[in-house]
Amino acid sequence: MVRIAIAPALIAALTMLSACGTTKGSIEDGGGTVADEPQRSAGSSAIMKSMRGGLIGGSLGAGLSDDEKTRALEAEYRALEYAQAGQPVPWKGDSATVYGEAAAAQAYRVGSQDCRQFTQTVFRNGQSKIARGTACRNADGSWTPLA
Numbered sequence: 001m002v003r004i005a006i007a008p009a010l011i012a013a014l015t016m017l018s019a020c021g022t023t024k025g026s027i028e029d030g031g032g033t034v035a036d037e038p039q040r041s042a043g044s045s046a047i048m049k050s051m052r053g054g055l056i057g058g059s060l061g062a063g064l065s066d067d068e069k070t071r072a073l074e075a076e077y078r079a080l081e082y083a084q085a086g087q088p089v090p091w092k093g094d095s096a097t098v099y100g101e102a103a104a105a106q107a108y109r110v111g112s113q114d115c116r117q118f119t120q121t122v123f124r125n126g127q128s129k130i131a132r133g134t135a136c137r138n139a140d141g142s143w144t145p146l147a
Helices: 002-018 042-050 066-081
Strands: 089-092 098-104 108-110 113-124 127-137 143-145
Touching: 066 089, 066 098, 066 113, 066 127, 066 143
Parallel strands: none
Antiparallel strands: 089 098, 098 113, 108 113, 113 127, 127 143
Protein backbone atom coordinates (compact mmCIF):
# COMPACT_ATOMS: atom_id res chain seq x y z
CA MET A 1 0.00 0.00 0.00
CA VAL A 2 2.83 2.41 0.86
CA ARG A 3 4.59 1.64 -2.44
CA ILE A 4 1.48 2.58 -4.40
CA ALA A 5 1.32 5.99 -2.66
CA ILE A 6 5.05 6.67 -3.20
CA ALA A 7 5.02 6.06 -6.96
CA PRO A 8 2.73 9.01 -7.87
CA ALA A 9 4.65 11.30 -5.51
CA LEU A 10 7.96 10.23 -7.05
CA ILE A 11 6.63 10.78 -10.58
CA ALA A 12 5.35 14.24 -9.62
CA ALA A 13 8.68 15.17 -8.03
CA LEU A 14 10.66 14.02 -11.06
CA THR A 15 8.33 15.91 -13.38
CA MET A 16 8.82 19.12 -11.39
CA LEU A 17 12.59 18.67 -11.39
CA SER A 18 12.68 18.13 -15.13
CA ALA A 19 10.91 21.47 -15.58
CA CYS A 20 13.91 23.12 -13.93
CA GLY A 21 16.09 22.19 -16.89
CA THR A 22 16.82 24.46 -19.80
CA THR A 23 17.01 23.89 -23.49
CA LYS A 24 20.05 26.12 -23.77
CA GLY A 25 23.50 24.70 -23.12
CA SER A 26 25.41 25.45 -19.97
CA ILE A 27 28.72 27.22 -19.56
CA GLU A 28 30.31 23.84 -18.92
CA ASP A 29 29.28 22.32 -22.25
CA GLY A 30 30.06 25.42 -24.28
CA GLY A 31 26.46 25.96 -25.30
CA GLY A 32 23.85 28.50 -24.47
CA THR A 33 24.16 32.22 -24.52
CA VAL A 34 26.96 32.74 -22.05
CA ALA A 35 28.01 36.14 -23.31
CA ASP A 36 27.33 36.12 -27.02
CA GLU A 37 23.61 36.87 -26.64
CA PRO A 38 23.19 39.12 -23.60
CA GLN A 39 19.99 38.67 -21.66
CA ARG A 40 19.70 41.92 -19.75
CA SER A 41 17.21 42.77 -17.05
CA ALA A 42 16.87 45.74 -14.74
CA GLY A 43 18.54 43.75 -11.96
CA SER A 44 21.44 42.64 -14.10
CA SER A 45 22.14 46.17 -15.36
CA ALA A 46 22.38 47.39 -11.75
CA ILE A 47 24.77 44.57 -10.97
CA MET A 48 26.79 45.39 -14.09
CA LYS A 49 26.99 49.06 -13.05
CA SER A 50 28.46 48.02 -9.72
CA MET A 51 31.41 46.52 -11.60
CA ARG A 52 32.42 50.07 -12.62
CA GLY A 53 33.43 49.00 -16.10
CA GLY A 54 35.45 46.00 -14.92
CA LEU A 55 38.74 45.27 -16.62
CA ILE A 56 37.29 46.06 -20.03
CA GLY A 57 36.51 49.62 -18.86
CA GLY A 58 40.22 50.46 -18.76
CA SER A 59 42.73 50.67 -21.57
CA LEU A 60 42.00 47.04 -22.52
CA GLY A 61 38.65 48.15 -23.93
CA ALA A 62 40.03 51.05 -25.96
CA GLY A 63 38.80 50.77 -29.52
CA LEU A 64 35.90 48.45 -28.71
CA SER A 65 32.33 49.49 -29.46
CA ASP A 66 29.93 50.07 -26.58
CA ASP A 67 28.16 46.78 -27.42
CA GLU A 68 31.47 44.90 -27.38
CA LYS A 69 32.36 46.43 -24.01
CA THR A 70 28.95 45.41 -22.66
CA ARG A 71 29.39 41.82 -23.88
CA ALA A 72 32.89 41.68 -22.39
CA LEU A 73 31.67 43.08 -19.05
CA GLU A 74 28.83 40.54 -19.00
CA ALA A 75 31.40 37.80 -19.58
CA GLU A 76 33.41 39.11 -16.61
CA TYR A 77 30.31 39.02 -14.42
CA ARG A 78 29.39 35.49 -15.54
CA ALA A 79 32.95 34.29 -14.95
CA LEU A 80 32.92 35.74 -11.43
CA GLU A 81 29.43 34.60 -10.54
CA TYR A 82 28.98 31.23 -12.25
CA ALA A 83 32.08 29.77 -13.87
CA GLN A 84 34.36 27.19 -12.35
CA ALA A 85 37.91 28.29 -11.62
CA GLY A 86 39.89 28.78 -14.83
CA GLN A 87 36.93 28.18 -17.13
CA PRO A 88 36.80 30.87 -19.85
CA VAL A 89 33.52 32.64 -20.59
CA PRO A 90 33.65 33.77 -24.23
CA TRP A 91 32.15 36.86 -25.85
CA LYS A 92 31.95 37.88 -29.49
CA GLY A 93 32.68 41.26 -31.01
CA ASP A 94 30.93 43.04 -33.83
CA SER A 95 33.29 41.45 -36.37
CA ALA A 96 34.92 38.03 -36.59
CA THR A 97 38.34 39.54 -35.79
CA VAL A 98 37.26 40.91 -32.40
CA TYR A 99 36.36 38.58 -29.54
CA GLY A 100 37.49 37.69 -26.06
CA GLU A 101 37.05 35.73 -22.90
CA ALA A 102 36.94 36.28 -19.16
CA ALA A 103 38.03 33.72 -16.59
CA ALA A 104 38.01 33.76 -12.80
CA ALA A 105 40.23 31.92 -10.35
CA GLN A 106 39.07 29.96 -7.32
CA ALA A 107 37.02 32.04 -4.86
CA TYR A 108 38.51 32.89 -1.49
CA ARG A 109 37.09 34.61 1.57
CA VAL A 110 38.12 38.04 2.87
CA GLY A 111 36.15 38.82 6.02
CA SER A 112 32.54 38.21 5.05
CA GLN A 113 33.05 38.59 1.28
CA ASP A 114 33.88 36.07 -1.42
CA CYS A 115 36.58 37.37 -3.74
CA ARG A 116 38.06 36.09 -6.99
CA GLN A 117 40.98 37.09 -9.15
CA PHE A 118 40.01 37.24 -12.82
CA THR A 119 41.36 37.96 -16.26
CA GLN A 120 39.90 39.47 -19.40
CA THR A 121 41.55 38.65 -22.73
CA VAL A 122 40.72 40.62 -25.87
CA PHE A 123 41.65 39.24 -29.28
CA ARG A 124 41.73 41.83 -32.05
CA ASN A 125 43.08 41.25 -35.56
CA GLY A 126 45.19 38.30 -34.41
CA GLN A 127 46.69 40.13 -31.41
CA SER A 128 45.79 39.44 -27.78
CA LYS A 129 45.86 41.68 -24.73
CA ILE A 130 45.25 40.52 -21.17
CA ALA A 131 44.22 42.43 -18.06
CA ARG A 132 44.06 41.01 -14.53
CA GLY A 133 42.10 42.10 -11.50
CA THR A 134 40.34 41.06 -8.32
CA ALA A 135 36.69 41.54 -7.42
CA CYS A 136 34.70 40.84 -4.26
CA ARG A 137 31.02 39.87 -4.12
CA ASN A 138 28.67 42.15 -2.20
CA ALA A 139 25.66 41.05 -0.18
CA ASP A 140 23.31 42.15 -2.99
CA GLY A 141 25.01 39.81 -5.49
CA SER A 142 27.02 42.49 -7.26
CA TRP A 143 30.78 42.31 -7.74
CA THR A 144 33.06 45.25 -6.97
CA PRO A 145 36.52 45.30 -8.53
CA LEU A 146 39.28 46.24 -6.12
CA ALA A 147 41.22 49.34 -7.09
